Amino acid sequence: MSLVQQLQLNDVIEPTPVANWPVAPGWWIVYGLAILLVVLGILWLIKLSKQRANQKRTLAALQQCWEQHHATSDFTGFRQTANLVLKRHCLQLGHRDIAAMPATSWQSFLQKKLPEKYHTDIADFCGSLYRPQITTESEAHECRTRVQQWIRRLKC
Incomplete structure (x- = not known):
């Protein structure tokens, strides 16, 4: 008798394939975080x-207000109009208390929300709102440029 016959070995049995589902609990956490990140994004x-x-x-x-004031060459009210647009x-953006703010509170609000390099411009702008001086076209254009920059950089 041969050695194989003496051992009475059976054929090799292949193991059953591992199922993909259910996945391990760690993968559920990964899937949940991925879905959360997609929703938040x-x-x-x-x-x-x-x-x-x-x-x-x-x-x-603001551009429409500029065109109206520019067409009539009346730049005296442009600062107030630009202030209203701002x-x-x-x-x-959700700041409901702004409508009734006095000039000093409005100025401090803008200074909090805008980068520091604009603070002197804000002080000049807020101070000039109530001056009875006539604004020239160049001053109105400068005011318009400032307000455009502020609108682009305002973080509320």
């Missing part, structure tokens, strides 16, 4: 697109 993109649309509308309103922009 989508919400962030929606918020960003709304902010950019609001910013574009505000810049268009306040309306902040109201649309």
Whole structure:
């Protein structure tokens, strides 16, 4: 008798394949985190697109005010109009208490929300809102440029 016959060995049996489901608990955590990140990313993109649309509308309103004042060559009221457009922009961003703010509070609010390099411009702008001086076209253009920069950089 041969050795193989004496041992009475059976054929090799292949193991049953491992099923893909259910997956291990660690993978469920990974899937959950991935879904959470995708949802948060989508919400962030929606918020960003709304902010950019609001910013574009505000810049268009400022441009329309500029064109109206430029067409009539009446630049005395442009600062007040630009101030109203800027306040309306902040109201649309969710700051409800801005409408009734006095000039000093409005100035400090803008200084908190804008980078430090604009603080002197903000002080000049807020101080000039109530001066009875006539604004020239170059001053109005400078005011318009400043307000456009502020609208683009305002973090609310």
